[in-house]
Amino acid sequence: MVECAACPLRRLAAFTRYGPEEIAFIQALKVGEMVVAARGSILREGDTPERLYTLLAGWAFRFKTLPDGRRQILNFLLPGDLVGLQAKIFEEAAHGVDALTDVRLCLFSRDRIWDVFRHQPQIAFDVTWLSAREEGLVDESLLSAGRRTAAESVAALVLQLHRRVSALGLATPAGVPMPLTQAHIADALGLSSVHANRTLRLMRQRKLFTLAGGMLRDVDLAGLRRLARASEGEGPVRPLI
Amino acid sequence: MVECAACPLRRLAAFTRYGPEEIAFIQALKVGEMVVAARGSILREGDTPERLYTLLAGWAFRFKTLPDGRRQILNFLLPGDLVGLQAKIFEEAAHGVDALTDVRLCLFSRDRIWDVFRHQPQIAFDVTWLSAREEGLVDESLLSAGRRTAAESVAALVLQLHRRVSALGLATPAGVPMPLTQAHIADALGLSSVHANRTLRLMRQRKLFTLAGGMLRDVDLAGLRRLARASEGEGPVRPLI
DNA sequence: CGGGGCTTTGAGTAAACTCAAATAGCGTGG
DNA sequence: CCACGCTATTTGAGTTTACTCAAAGCCCCG
Numbered sequence: 001m002v003e004c005a006a007c008p009l010r011r012l013a014a015f016t017r018y019g020p021e022e023i024a025f026i027q028a029l030k031v032g033e034m035v036v037a038a039r040g041s042i043l044r045e046g047d048t049p050e051r052l053y054t055l056l057a058g059w060a061f062r063f064k065t066l067p068d069g070r071r072q073i074l075n076f077l078l079p080g081d082l083v084g085l086q087a088k089i090f091e092e093a094a095h096g097v098d099a100l101t102d103v104r105l106c107l108f109s110r111d112r113i114w115d116v117f118r119h120q121p122q123i124a125f126d127v128t129w130l131s132a133r134e135e136g137l138v139d140e141s142l143l144s145a146g147r148r149t150a151a152e153s154v155a156a157l158v159l160q161l162h163r164r165v166s167a168l169g170l171a172t173p174a175g176v177p178m179p180l181t182q183a184h185i186a187d188a189l190g191l192s193s194v195h196a197n198r199t200l201r202l203m204r205q206r207k208l209f210t211l212a213g214g215m216l217r218d219v220d221l222a223g224l225r226r227l228a229r230a231s232e233g234e235g236p237v238r239p240l241i
Numbered sequence: 242m243v244e245c246a247a248c249p250l251r252r253l254a255a256f257t258r259y260g261p262e263e264i265a266f267i268q269a270l271k272v273g274e275m276v277v278a279a280r281g282s283i284l285r286e287g288d289t290p291e292r293l294y295t296l297l298a299g300w301a302f303r304f305k306t307l308p309d310g311r312r313q314i315l316n317f318l319l320p321g322d323l324v325g326l327q328a329k330i331f332e333e334a335a336h337g338v339d340a341l342t343d344v345r346l347c348l349f350s351r352d353r354i355w356d357v358f359r360h361q362p363q364i365a366f367d368v369t370w371l372s373a374r375e376e377g378l379v380d381e382s383l384l385s386a387g388r389r390t391a392a393e394s395v396a397a398l399v400l401q402l403h404r405r406v407s408a409l410g411l412a413t414p415a416g417v418p419m420p421l422t423q424a425h426i427a428d429a430l431g432l433s434s435v436h437a438n439r440t441l442r443l444m445r446q447r448k449l450f451t452l453a454g455g456m457l458r459d460v461d462l463a464g465l466r467r468l469a470r471a472s473e474g475e476g477p478v479r480p481l482i
Numbered sequence: 483c484g485g486g487g488c489t490t491t492g493a494g495t496a497a498a499c500t501c502a503a504a505t506a507g508c509g510t511g512g
Numbered sequence: 513c514c515a516c517g518c519t520a521t522t523t524g525a526g527t528t529t530a531c532t533c534a535a536a537g538c539c540c541c542g
Binding site: 012198 | 520
Binding site for chain 2: 063064089122124129133134135146147148188189
């Protein structure tokens, strides 16, 4: 089990620095780790989860489903993201969380969240910060699903994920890891998977990017920004809990 | 100016009870009130707002726009809702907020939010609660825009607003106030206003509800729930700051 | 009584969907 | 090592939902 003080994420420039006292406090909150295999469920819709999680490694996503099986992905979760805060707050999850790849999670005691607010206002503020940031991601997706064309939406999604993955230092010379199937892209943007496929072909033809084997390659960032009409997005640092 | 201890909202069963100490603290945070006329702007995209607001009376909405003018409404704001928290947290608003009706807002000092986290953990927790609740509303809209048909989306939106307005005790024998134009409904659900109009006609023909003159009437809640495949939604009480 | 905004309707179009089938990849066990 | 099965991708063909453009009607307010 990873010691919080030695957490490999915490070394990244993407995360704010905490003092030893705060790290010790987080360490005291941590009750264990959990591993979930790719495609496994981390949190089911309607569940009352025992824990609050931070994603240590791997990809996951939040989603809602309709009774007939239609699924909407709400946002993707990458290392450092908090999982299950709403569920903690409302006692019952209004959304599910599934693992996209094999995933390692850091477990926090559910009851002790309250201690954070009582004793560590800085960390409490950062929890709120992360929650507001996630809402910002959902806002952006809603803009895509509601008002962007399929090509614009795909461009905006790829840009967002490219930015988030790069900030974590996960980009490699071989490309940027992006372990999504076309069905995930479709469900995130409100498209059918057939149309997602045709749109990806278009992106390839326009030389905006290629996405294959879980790797994003040959990205034309400027072209994507022009297409998505995206703003530059969040600043460089954020808290890690 | 309304005294927090005498705040008419606070008397409603929809809000949690605060002790005298907490109310005094909130009162100390309050630096004034602001009135914005219908159609006026409360917060512009890209602004760095000086204040954090609570909506005291009236309707407003959060939105994002694309450079060519396409607009997506992210969620509607009703009395008791917090405005501008993300903007406070990120220094810059990634969305605008416009008044739908004449609106009265309670102003809180921006800098002193930090005091809340340091001295009033209960209120800090409730800020997080409200933020998570708002994210839940956006999640629901994303499900509509992405995966529901136009009729299902309209049903889900009307159900949500009916529930929220009723919880505030604003329903009257003459109907439930709902001061939206068809363009607002279209922009909230990712439809064209022509299609929103045709969908509303369909709802009228199916006797699910009528919406005219800012009033919702003749609502068939059971029929709407069946159509929207909606879950029952949030519990009855929430914090008021 | 004349706008300006909002709503309503018609007609034609386009983006995205469904259904169906073929192809490609990948892991497992014979 | 290859065949099999499963999942994911790709493409074609036809359909539908929702869009655009345009014009007319409404209604409130000044």
